[in-house]
Amino acid sequence: MTSPVDALGARAAALDAEHAGSDLRHLFDLPEGVYLAGNSLGALPRAVPVRLEAVMREQWGAEAVSAWNTRGWWHVPRRVGDRIGALVGAGAGQVVAGDSTSVALFQVFRAAARLRPGRRTVVTDPGSFPTDLYVLQGVAADVGWQVVLAEPHEVPAALDAHGEDVALLALSHVDYRTGELWDLEGLTAAAREVGALAAWDLCHSVGAVPVQLDEAGVDLAVGCTYKYLNGGPGSPAFTYVARRHHDAFEPAVRGWHGHAQPFAMRREHEPAPGIDRVRIGTPPLLSMLALEAALEVFDAVPIEVVRERSLSLTSFLLDCLDALVPEVELVTPRAPGRRGSQVSVRHAEAFGIVRALAARGVVGDYREPGIARFGIAAPYVTHSDVLATATELRRVLDTGEHLADVEAEGPVT
Numbered sequence: 001m002t003s004p005v006d007a008l009g010a011r012a013a014a015l016d017a018e019h020a021g022s023d024l025r026h027l028f029d030l031p032e033g034v035y036l037a038g039n040s041l042g043a044l045p046r047a048v049p050v051r052l053e054a055v056m057r058e059q060w061g062a063e064a065v066s067a068w069n070t071r072g073w074w075h076v077p078r079r080v081g082d083r084i085g086a087l088v089g090a091g092a093g094q095v096v097a098g099d100s101t102s103v104a105l106f107q108v109f110r111a112a113a114r115l116r117p118g119r120r121t122v123v124t125d126p127g128s129f130p131t132d133l134y135v136l137q138g139v140a141a142d143v144g145w146q147v148v149l150a151e152p153h154e155v156p157a158a159l160d161a162h163g164e165d166v167a168l169l170a171l172s173h174v175d176y177r178t179g180e181l182w183d184l185e186g187l188t189a190a191a192r193e194v195g196a197l198a199a200w201d202l203c204h205s206v207g208a209v210p211v212q213l214d215e216a217g218v219d220l221a222v223g224c225t226y227k228y229l230n231g232g233p234g235s236p237a238f239t240y241v242a243r244r245h246h247d248a249f250e251p252a253v254r255g256w257h258g259h260a261q262p263f264a265m266r267r268e269h270e271p272a273p274g275i276d277r278v279r280i281g282t283p284p285l286l287s288m289l290a291l292e293a294a295l296e297v298f299d300a301v302p303i304e305v306v307r308e309r310s311l312s313l314t315s316f317l318l319d320c321l322d323a324l325v326p327e328v329e330l331v332t333p334r335a336p337g338r339r340g341s342q343v344s345v346r347h348a349e350a351f352g353i354v355r356a357l358a359a360r361g362v363v364g365d366y367r368e369p370g371i372a373r374f375g376i377a378a379p380y381v382t383h384s385d386v387l388a389t390a391t392e393l394r395r396v397l398d399t400g401e402h403l404a405d406v407e408a409e410g411p412v413t
């Protein structure tokens with residue numbers, strides 16, 4: 001009789017063969033073992049160091065300041081923005097790269113208040129990533145909004161209750177803890193029905209889940225690029241502003257790169273036409289050009305195929321967990337349409353589990369309270385990796401390695 005692990009092994013091999021066309025591991029320099037932290041920091045695409053070396057020597061080194069013109073550095077935030085826009089269903093000229101997600105959130109929240117004057121309510125998910133909550137609370141205090149907390153499934157009722165007083169609905173497309181994928185189209189439509197704006201944080205969906213911002217009528221969106229877009233640590237964020245809002249979008253931070261005539265050196269700020277007004281100051285060009293090289297991964301397969309592979313991987317991970325470690329509590333929805341690209345489990349010793357798995361070469365991460373996350377970056381994760389994760393987790397729980405007194409390696413969990 002074949003053991004459950006042998007049967008799963010045969011399935012893993014068959015699924016990896018079936019999805020061989022979307023296996024892009026050859027495009028990455030991967031760490032040893034099984035890397036399931038691509039929802040925190042994406043792996044290194046091989047094109048990045050090659051491009052950076054060339055940029056540094058041939059552009060910065062050989063041309064120095066001239067490269068702003070000769071190499072089109074001034075336009076890189078737009079160029080990269082359009083490339084990201086293609087992954088999130090945004091027509092050209094509506095996405096710009098730059099700054100951090102936290103700064104981008106501040107820009108769009110402040111601008112939203114100016115786009116909906118007189119309305120005093122903002123609705124958001126209490127389970128949002130902390131920076132989203134902190135920035136929103138700060139903006140709310142400045143502009144006099146009351147913050148109404150509603151989980152995404154409670155949002156329609158909250159919008160009904162506050163109606164035309166709602167200026168903004170601010171949500172994340174995928175919950176960073178549970179990996180739950182929320183209904184961006186439906187919730188955006190609900191916000192628009194009461195005349196509110198919808199702003200989405202796409203950090204955990206961009207590069208993993210196809211998004212249709214234009215089609216869904218989304219007003220504003222932001223996202224980071226160091227997770228599923230593999231832009232590298234601290235790579236620039238992006239901001240989407242729907243074209244219909246461009247003229248009325250008043251940037252909160254009026255930097256000179258967002259000026260209509262930056263080199264006229266005027267005393268007064270005049271916002272640039274279009275999405276350029278969202279720009280602030282000199283962008284981190286090396287990071288921006290590293291990101292541009294990283295995005296070439298998505299030339300190899302369409303985002304819909306990445307999603308198919310991701311769903312196959314996360315479904316198989318659920319099967320492996322059910323078969324091998326049924327005692328762990330799954331917090332990620334089982335319905336594929338309600339899942340982003342990670343699988344999370346809750347366990348009293350989740351931190352110990354994450355550390356013990358890392359010692360065995362399976363890298364996930366830990367989030368309070370008591371959640372172990374396994375990020376599935378489909379381009380470089382395989383079904384065999386997924387099975388190895390469940391078998392190593394079985395071994396950890398059997399040996400009690402997760403109960404050992406583990407020291408945190410540093411501030412990052």
Ligand SMILES: Cc1ncc(COP(=O)(O)O)c(C=O)c1O
Pocket residue numbers: 100101102103129131132172176201203204224237
């Ligand atoms: C949903 C979400 N928003 C924002 C951030 C981070 O913001 P920043 O890029 O400014 O650090 C994260 C980071 O993990 C996140 O998961």
